[in-house]
Amino acid sequence: MAKSTNGNGDARRGAETFELKIGLAEMLKGGVIMDVTDVDQAKVAEDAGACAVMALERVPADIRRDGGVARMSAVDMIEGIQRSVSIPVMAKVRIGHIAEARVLEALGVDFIDESEVLTPADDENHIAKHDFKSPFVCGARNLGEALRRVGEGAAMIRTKGEAGSGNIVEAVRHLRSVCGEIRGIQALRADELMAHAKNLQAPYELVRFVHENGRLPVPNFAAGGIATPADAALCRELGAEAIFVGSGIFKSDDPPARARAIVRANTHWEDPAEVVACCRGLANAMEGIEMSTLSENERLANRGW
Amino acid sequence: MAARNKRVGVLAIQGAVDKHLAILEGLGVEATRVLGEADLVGLDGLIIPGGESTTISKGLSRLGLWEPIRAYARSGGAILGTCAGAILLARACENHPVATLELLDLKAIRNAYGTQVDSFVAPCDSGGEPKLAGMQCVFIRAPQVGELGPDVEVLLRVDGLPVLVRQGRLLAATFHPELAGDPRVHALLLAD
Numbered sequence: 396m397a398k399s400t401n402g403n404g405d406a407r408r409g410a411e412t413f414e415l416k417i418g419l420a421e422m423l424k425g426g427v428i429m430d431v432t433d434v435d436q437a438k439v440a441e442d443a444g445a446c447a448v449m450a451l452e453r454v455p456a457d458i459r460r461d462g463g464v465a466r467m468s469a470v471d472m473i474e475g476i477q478r479s480v481s482i483p484v485m486a487k488v489r490i491g492h493i494a495e496a497r498v499l500e501a502l503g504v505d506f507i508d509e510s511e512v513l514t515p516a517d518d519e520n521h522i523a524k525h526d527f528k529s530p531f532v533c534g535a536r537n538l539g540e541a542l543r544r545v546g547e548g549a550a551m552i553r554t555k556g557e558a559g560s561g562n563i564v565e566a567v568r569h570l571r572s573v574c575g576e577i578r579g580i581q582a583l584r585a586d587e588l589m590a591h592a593k594n595l596q597a598p599y600e601l602v603r604f605v606h607e608n609g610r611l612p613v614p615n616f617a618a619g620g621i622a623t624p625a626d627a628a629l630c631r632e633l634g635a636e637a638i639f640v641g642s643g644i645f646k647s648d649d650p651p652a653r654a655r656a657i658v659r660a661n662t663h664w665e666d667p668a669e670v671v672a673c674c675r676g677l678a679n680a681m682e683g684i685e686m687s688t689l690s691e692n693e694r695l696a697n698r699g700w
Numbered sequence: 701m702a703a704r705n706k707r708v709g710v711l712a713i714q715g716a717v718d719k720h721l722a723i724l725e726g727l728g729v730e731a732t733r734v735l736g737e738a739d740l741v742g743l744d745g746l747i748i749p750g751g752e753s754t755t756i757s758k759g760l761s762r763l764g765l766w767e768p769i770r771a772y773a774r775s776g777g778a779i780l781g782t783c784a785g786a787i788l789l790a791r792a793c794e795n796h797p798v799a800t801l802e803l804l805d806l807k808a809i810r811n812a813y814g815t816q817v818d819s820f821v822a823p824c825d826s827g828g829e830p831k832l833a834g835m836q837c838v839f840i841r842a843p844q845v846g847e848l849g850p851d852v853e854v855l856l857r858v859d860g861l862p863v864l865v866r867q868g869r870l871l872a873a874t875f876h877p878e879l880a881g882d883p884r885v886h887a888l889l890l891a892d
Contacts, residue, residue, distance in 0.1 A: 407822040415819045418840045418879050422750050422783070425714040444758040446714055446751065481796035481810055482752050483841065505816040505841070528817040662713055662759060663735070 409528065416530030416550035419483070419505065420614040423447055423551075423637055427627070427658045428616075430454050430641040433472070434479040436650070443654030447483040447505065449639065450476045455512050455559030455695070456642035456681065465513045467495040473502055485532070490699050491517025500529045506551070507531045511698035512558045512641075521699065524548030534618065536569045536696060538576035542597035542605070543700075545612050552611055554635070555696040556619015559642045561683030563620045565696055566630060570617055574634040580605045619696070622647070622680045624660030624673035631664035648678035706890055708745040709734035713759030715751020715784060719878040723886050737768040745778040745889045748785030750840070750876055753810065756784055757798045766801065773803050778869040780889040786872035787843050794846065804870050805849025812844035821880075822858050829855040829864070832884050837863055837875035844874060855888075 410416070426446025431437040432454060440448045452468045453461065467488050477484050483505035488495035490509055495516070499507050507529045509522055524531040525548035534555035535541035541552045554573070556566030576595075583591060583606060592602040604612050617635035621627055622643035630638050640657055647653045656673040663669035691697060710720045712733035724731035724747075734740060746769070748756070760766055773779055781789040781804075790800050790808040800808070813819070819842070824835045837858050845862055848854070855871075856864035864873045864885065877885035 407820060410817045410819045412821060414879070415821060415838065415840060416816075418838055418876060419816050419819065421716045421719060421879065422752070422840060424751075425712070425717060426752060426755055441754055442758075444714075444755045446755045477815075481798075482754055483816065500817060503815040503817050530816060658755070658758075659762065 411525075411528045413525070413548070413550065417613050419530055420532075420551040423483070423616075424614055425662065426637045427654075427661050428485065428637070428639045429644055429654060430639070431476065432645070434475050436645055437476045437480050439651050440644070440654060441480045441482050443651060444658040445482060445654065446637070447485055448476065448480060449485045449487065449508065449641075451487055451512075454642040454645055456561070456646050457559075458512060459559040459693075459695070465489075467492070467498065467513070470498065470502065473499075473504065477502070477504075487513055488522075489513040489516040491515060491520050491522060493522055496522055496527060496529070496531075500527050504529060509533050509549075511555055511695050515698050521547050524550075532616070534696070534699065535573065537572040538580075538605070539595035539597045540700065541573055541611060541615075542595065542601040545601055546598040549613065551614050551616060553616040553618040553639055556617065556621070557684075557686065557689070558619045558695050560620045560686070560689070561622045561643060561646070561681045562686060563622070563626045563629065564686055566617050566619045566621065567633065569619075569696075570630060570633040570635055573611070573615065577605055577609060577611070581609050620683075621657070622683065624656045624670055624677075627657050627661045628664035628670050631661065637661070642681055646681035653677060653680070706730065706744040707732065707742060708747060708890070709739055709743045710747045710749060711756070711785075713751075713763070714755045715749040716782075716876070716878055717749055719876075720747050720749050720782075720886075723878050723881070723883050727883050727886060727890070729890065736763060737765065740768055740772050740777075743772070743777065745780065746772065747886075747889070748779065748781040748788050749878070750783035750785060753784035753787040753798050756788060757800070760788075761799065766799075769801060770803065773801070773870065776869060778871075778889050779803070780871045780873070780885065782873045782876055782878060783840065783842060786845065786874050789870060789872050790845070791849075804865070804867050804872055805852050806845045806865065806872075807847040809844045809846055811841055813839060813842055816841055824863070825857045825860065828857060829888075831888065832856055832864070835877070835882060835884065836880050837877075838879045839863075839875050840879075842874050845872065
């Protein structure tokens with residue numbers, strides 16, 4: 396493409412630009428990103444008003460049930476979904492799996508989720524995400540983890556929650572942790588930030604950003620255990636700017652109606668009458684898992700650091 | 701500033717609502733969220749933000765806002781649509797059909813540059829609207845506009861293609877002035 400000029404020397408920059416990656420995350424705010432495993436589900440999600448879909452072979456509840464190693468989805472399946480919808484398509488890679496991420500980038504996937512839902516490929520290092528044209532989203536349980544991921548180049552943070560559990564308690568814990576720690580940093584004096592960065596094990600410059608701006612440097616979404624319209628409203632109430640719904644839709648008894656209800660509740664979360672209207676007439680939600688029945692090594696949120 | 705004492709609404713179904721509110725507040729304008737017909741009353745301008753056009757379009761149907769927004773435009777109300785907002789102002793979409801307001805005499809081509817890996821920032825071509833000279837344009841999964849009607853004026857181009865157009869008091873940008881933090885397009889919406 397011909398290089399355009401406006402005479403003041405501003406250059407054209409491509410998708411590797413961090414502000415463009417964050418820009419797409421900004422466009423997803425106020426939306427619902429839905430896990431889908433085939434073209435039919437992707438169309439249900441788009442018709443319900445999802446702002447993006449996450450293409451994966453099995454929803455987290457099935458990954459949890461089946462066990463074994465969970466990997467990046469099949470390329471043919473991802474391409475089929477890309478062809479079938481006009482909304483952004485995301486897909487997951489294993490933590491630290493640089494080559495899976497290169498495959499998704501080459502496929503033109505709109506957002507890559509370096510996800511604890513898949514079996515980690517590297518138990519020490521996450522991907523150096525600034526090196527890619529595709530933006531990345533990563534899970535976090537607390538502010539230090541969130542800022543480490545942003546430091547590596549994540550353009551969006553989501554809570555880990557506990558994927559496939561249908562139980563909102565972990566997402567709530569992680570949201571309260573991230574947002575509460577942000578408020579705590581705002582209250583610090585500037586000369587206390589370096590010591591705080593050391594304690595958080597987070598990059599100093601990003602801690603300083605949080606101190607000055609009272610928010611993460613990238614959009615902050617919720618994921619993991621969202622199963623009802625009220626769960627969506629709760630996450631927004633606690634500071635999430637958009638939500639991911641994994642198993643919660645296609646493991647429920649009436650996915651299209653539940654998908655529409657969660658989209659609606661996510662737009663009108665501040666209006667309880669609207670949330671009531673969303674809940675009316677819904678079939679059963681997915682079955683949930685009580686956290687105390689999960690051992691530490693069954694908890695997906697413990698993957699990554 | 702001319703913008704004082706004005707009130708502008710941002711359609712808040714989904715998308716980059718906050719960024720528009722921040723620019724408007726920087727201009728000294730009272731900025732409000734629009735989620736229903738009552739929110740349109742007394743507005744000096746309406747912004748339809750970027751986000752997902754299918755999501756916002758379905759939201760407009762659910763909220764019954766198609767006719768109220770058309771009536772607002774017919775009564776002389778000013779509207780700025782950015783990216784997905786530009787698609788929603790269009791007469792129709794050339795691909796991936798989505799319901800639109802059919803206010804602006806052009807066709808939108810969705811995701812015209814490709815997926816997110818084809819997103820880019822570029823300076824506008826020289827020779828456009830003088831008030832916007834040198835604008836850096838942020839394109840994210842951006843649309844293009846084609847089949848422009850005779851009343852549609854091109855204010856800015858990038859690589860020779862129209863990226864900001866005006867028809868009466870309607871403005872449509874295929875890029876994101878709110879992300880670059882440049883208030884000049886918003887100021888244009890408020891100019892009488």
